[in-house]
Amino acid sequence: MKGVRLAASSVLLAVLSAGVAYSAQSARAMALPDGVARGPSVEGITEYRLPNGLQVLLFPDPSKATITVNITYLVGSKHEDYGETGMAHLLEHLLFKGSVKHPDIDKELQSHGARPNGSTWVDRTNYFETFQATDDNLEWALDLEADRMVNSFIAKKDLDSEMTVVRNEFESGENSPMRVLLDRVTETAYIWHNYGKSTIGARSDIEHVPIDRLQLFYKTHYQPDDAVLLVAGKFDEAKTLALIGKHFGSIPRPERKLRPSYTVEPTQDGERSVTLRRVGEVQGVIAGYHVPAGSHPDFAPLDIATQILSSTPSGRLHQALVETKKATRVGGFSFQFKEPGMVAFQAQVRKEASLDDARDTLLATVDGIRTNLFTKEEVERARTQLLKSIDLLLNNSASVGLQMSEWAAMGDWRLLFLHRDRLRKAPVEDVQRVATYYFKPSNRTVGLFIPAAQPDRAEIPADPDVVAMLKDYKGDAAVAVGEAFDASPANIDARTRRGQLQDGLKLAFLSKKTRGNTVSATLRLHFGDEESLRNQSIAAGLASQMLLRGTTKRTRQQIQDEFDKLKARVFIVGGSTAATVSVETIAQNLPAVLGVLDEILHEPSFPPSEFEQLRQQQLAGAEAQKTEPQAVARTAFQRHMHPYPKGDVRYVPTFEEEIADLKALTLDDVKKFYATFYGASHAELAIVGDFDAEQVQQLASKLFGSWKSSKPYAKVKNPYRKIDPVSQSFETPDKANAFFVAGVPLHLGDDHPDYPALMFGNYLLGSGMNSRLFQRIRGKEGLSYGVGSILQATPEEDNTPFQALAICAPQNIKKVEASFRDEMAKILKEGYSEQEVTAGKTGWLQSQQVSRSQDRELVSKLASWTHYGRTMAWDEDVQKKVQALTPEQIMSAMRKYLDPASMTFMKAGDFKKAGVQDP
Numbered sequence: 001m002k003g004v005r006l007a008a009s010s011v012l013l014a015v016l017s018a019g020v021a022y023s024a025q026s027a028r029a030m031a032l033p034d035g036v037a038r039g040p041s042v043e044g045i046t047e048y049r050l051p052n053g054l055q056v057l058l059f060p061d062p063s064k065a066t067i068t069v070n071i072t073y074l075v076g077s078k079h080e081d082y083g084e085t086g087m088a089h090l091l092e093h094l095l096f097k098g099s100v101k102h103p104d105i106d107k108e109l110q111s112h113g114a115r116p117n118g119s120t121w122v123d124r125t126n127y128f129e130t131f132q133a134t135d136d137n138l139e140w141a142l143d144l145e146a147d148r149m150v151n152s153f154i155a156k157k158d159l160d161s162e163m164t165v166v167r168n169e170f171e172s173g174e175n176s177p178m179r180v181l182l183d184r185v186t187e188t189a190y191i192w193h194n195y196g197k198s199t200i201g202a203r204s205d206i207e208h209v210p211i212d213r214l215q216l217f218y219k220t221h222y223q224p225d226d227a228v229l230l231v232a233g234k235f236d237e238a239k240t241l242a243l244i245g246k247h248f249g250s251i252p253r254p255e256r257k258l259r260p261s262y263t264v265e266p267t268q269d270g271e272r273s274v275t276l277r278r279v280g281e282v283q284g285v286i287a288g289y290h291v292p293a294g295s296h297p298d299f300a301p302l303d304i305a306t307q308i309l310s311s312t313p314s315g316r317l318h319q320a321l322v323e324t325k326k327a328t329r330v331g332g333f334s335f336q337f338k339e340p341g342m343v344a345f346q347a348q349v350r351k352e353a354s355l356d357d358a359r360d361t362l363l364a365t366v367d368g369i370r371t372n373l374f375t376k377e378e379v380e381r382a383r384t385q386l387l388k389s390i391d392l393l394l395n396n397s398a399s400v401g402l403q404m405s406e407w408a409a410m411g412d413w414r415l416l417f418l419h420r421d422r423l424r425k426a427p428v429e430d431v432q433r434v435a436t437y438y439f440k441p442s443n444r445t446v447g448l449f450i451p452a453a454q455p456d457r458a459e460i461p462a463d464p465d466v467v468a469m470l471k472d473y474k475g476d477a478a479v480a481v482g483e484a485f486d487a488s489p490a491n492i493d494a495r496t497r498r499g500q501l502q503d504g505l506k507l508a509f510l511s512k513k514t515r516g517n518t519v520s521a522t523l524r525l526h527f528g529d530e531e532s533l534r535n536q537s538i539a540a541g542l543a544s545q546m547l548l549r550g551t552t553k554r555t556r557q558q559i560q561d562e563f564d565k566l567k568a569r570v571f572i573v574g575g576s577t578a579a580t581v582s583v584e585t586i587a588q589n590l591p592a593v594l595g596v597l598d599e600i601l602h603e604p605s606f607p608p609s610e611f612e613q614l615r616q617q618q619l620a621g622a623e624a625q626k627t628e629p630q631a632v633a634r635t636a637f638q639r640h641m642h643p644y645p646k647g648d649v650r651y652v653p654t655f656e657e658e659i660a661d662l663k664a665l666t667l668d669d670v671k672k673f674y675a676t677f678y679g680a681s682h683a684e685l686a687i688v689g690d691f692d693a694e695q696v697q698q699l700a701s702k703l704f705g706s707w708k709s710s711k712p713y714a715k716v717k718n719p720y721r722k723i724d725p726v727s728q729s730f731e732t733p734d735k736a737n738a739f740f741v742a743g744v745p746l747h748l749g750d751d752h753p754d755y756p757a758l759m760f761g762n763y764l765l766g767s768g769m770n771s772r773l774f775q776r777i778r779g780k781e782g783l784s785y786g787v788g789s790i791l792q793a794t795p796e797e798d799n800t801p802f803q804a805l806a807i808c809a810p811q812n813i814k815k816v817e818a819s820f821r822d823e824m825a826k827i828l829k830e831g832y833s834e835q836e837v838t839a840g841k842t843g844w845l846q847s848q849q850v851s852r853s854q855d856r857e858l859v860s861k862l863a864s865w866t867h868y869g870r871t872m873a874w875d876e877d878v879q880k881k882v883q884a885l886t887p888e889q890i891m892s893a894m895r896k897y898l899d900p901a902s903m904t905f906m907k908a909g910d911f912k913k914a915g916v917q918d919p
Helices: 024-029 086-092 105-111 137-148 157-173 176-190 203-208 211-221 237-248 299-310 314-323 355-370 376-391 397-410 416-425 426-439 489-495 537-549 555-565 587-602 606-623 629-641 655-664 666-677 693-704 754-764 772-780 810-830 834-852 855-867 872-886 888-895
Strands: 035-040 045-049 057-062 066-074 115-120 125-132 227-233 282-291 327-337 340-350 442-446 495-501 507-512 518-526 569-574 578-586 683-689 728-733 738-746 788-792 800-808 905-911
Touching: 035 905, 057 237, 057 282, 057 397, 066 137, 066 397, 086 115, 086 125, 086 211, 086 518, 105 137, 105 376, 105 772, 115 355, 125 137, 125 834, 137 227, 137 237, 137 569, 157 203, 157 227, 157 314, 157 772, 157 800, 176 282, 176 340, 227 237, 227 397, 282 355, 282 426, 282 606, 299 314, 299 327, 299 355, 299 416, 314 578, 314 754, 314 905, 340 355, 340 606, 340 772, 355 426, 355 442, 376 416, 376 426, 376 555, 376 578, 397 416, 489 495, 489 507, 489 872, 495 693, 495 738, 507 693, 518 587, 518 855, 537 569, 537 606, 537 655, 537 666, 555 587, 555 855, 569 587, 587 693, 606 655, 606 666, 629 728, 629 738, 629 800, 629 905, 655 754, 666 728, 683 693, 683 788, 693 754, 738 810, 754 772, 754 788, 754 800, 754 810, 754 834, 754 872, 754 888, 772 788, 772 800, 772 810, 800 810, 810 888, 834 855, 834 872
Parallel strands: 057 227, 507 683, 728 905
Antiparallel strands: 035 045, 045 057, 066 125, 066 227, 115 125, 282 340, 282 442, 327 340, 495 507, 518 578, 518 683, 569 578, 738 800, 738 905, 788 800
16 A cells, blocks of 8 residues: 555546546436436546435446446545644555455455555545455445445554555655655655655654544544545446446434634745755655645646656756756656645756756756747647647546546536646747746745745645635547456457568457557567577667657657657667567557557667767666665665676676666667667567458558677576575665565466466465565565465466565564565465365466456566467466365475475665674
């Protein structure tokens, strides 16, 4: 469960999705249960009200075989009193500890194959489950949320154990200097309003909040008249509304009156400053400015202004700081809250560079908007980028069930659509006006205080009347609906068209009707062999990242602009042996997107300035990892598990070696790697979605069919070898969180007869919220916020790594290791019960179905299986083998392969400060 600050507005909009294409008229024609009132309907979402005050949003979408149930309580850290910081987030954790009818929620979530979570933010708290679309699953989820709304235990024993988990989450956040710096800037910017307090809370409040205050907070706010329930996905509206009435309708409207929020942050009357001093390798600067409430009309042009200043590579801050090498990275984001929020700009600076120079340049760039006015081109580019994110992602009904929480908390869920409309209409003059008015020295919080002879202050306007603004709002027409697709392995195989071009490119095309006519594609290139790739790892990594930074015909910005116009999201990720291109767009634009991609892959220009920017960013990243517990422990672990000589493509370098290699790397090295290895001789193209398979196949043949690699390809394997176990610890001073990893290479592949039993045994051990490690180390003992285990086989390999991972407070590192060893010993001695295995199978099978229902996951699977000559029949066969497993077969495999005595243990943290001897 989350409890951290999340950027709102443009950042939230980048992950928003909504709606289903059914008409408002059809919703209004549906008979309503007694007492239920129908509200507005916008772009496929219809609002209802129960007599007890519960607001219900229904969002049917038959195109995916999943349902998301999301309930939002309009209470967050803003509502906490003195001594209660972090209480809303603590309560979020305790609602997973059980209720009267659902005493073991973690077990139920896993048994239903659900993808659950909860999150807490300043104005709201939400809980959700995404699961396979069945009537039984839907009724279970509604019953679960109704019961824990008013019947959760909120017990002292659970607070005692979960408090340490939340504290560990707090400590994990304390490891990031930039995140802590943002907290310091925010709490300095807000003198009185609770928005200045981090949602995770103060450590002392987390540790000492009384259970009776937590119970009172729960009874006050967790009520139907302070909640919004959204159901999105494949369901019957009338039946679902009846189920909601059945499970929630009996909860009475409370008699208490909610206390309104009345604290108003006074107008800031001069710059404020704060300095953070901690261990780290990368410097940073953040400047924050007060802005109006998220519902205010000024917020849309503010979003555009923020985008103009902070985007990459056209943004003014990028050009002023990154391109001049004064900083390695810049960014900007807005907090779009119910009440007045904040816009912040930041820059990361390498240690040997001048932080003062970077700060002065950042502030001068923002202040410079008064004389260097925004251009129409800048405004249109920023507008296109923001609207692309909304238009492209308003096609996934599951996500709207989660992100609509933010807009409901702002005052009304329809604000999403109103904000989009405002973005469309905001003129250049409005963008200039709001930026000039709010981004002024007296209204910012940064590193220094500068007296002002004539104060120039920004009076923040009052919150708008949202009800009046949206009284007659209608919104756009709902987007096209997709088909009800059966995501079973057999149907996927039946619908997938496979083939191979004459020159080697393998194809896997699955055409289906999708919401908004979306298409997901993956192009995967394989290149080189063990000998030819020697000493090429650093050049290989940067070669893939340089491809989107310019071609012989377009600059980096022009490429980005073109993809924005085409409503396409394109990523290229590569390493020493392969590169993967991921594409998401809409059907009518797919041919054009592939045409631009062809240009990017065939005609990269490798601009020197872009190479130097990228190299500096990589250096900053490598330097930052040197003091991070997770990076230190993981690197040490991987180096021990892969004892290959330096220069081998499988060699794991130290941080110092990586930094030295980056400094020595030249642009010619990167160009040479691309020219030598890139090509489609050994490649796969997989596409899932709404597209013309025949047309795309012809286009793929034309674009990629004759693109040959000059070097032969042979898979670089990592054959099994026995690794002698070691136990090592590493000091990472001034880090509040520690990291634990244990593991061993196993001598089997995914085609071995033992693999299904071992894989499923690991699922019960460390995958999900009902796993043994999670329930023991987090649930029972409260030692870790994140704990689990991984068993990931690679086809055609006889070497399958096993890893167990956990974060914890440094003083708890020995307890985490002892609990891991003890739980492993119990499992190896006693095994899993019949009931545990049966419930686990149900959850695992449903989770596989949910994964296949996500087009981006499915297209990646199709590309991988095409490379290895497999079809989805392989998945179906594994499912059958798992279904047939007995507890005895599972334990036989666990005992055969997973002996803690053969495992390597690596730990990193500030153990000296915590007083831990020999961790």
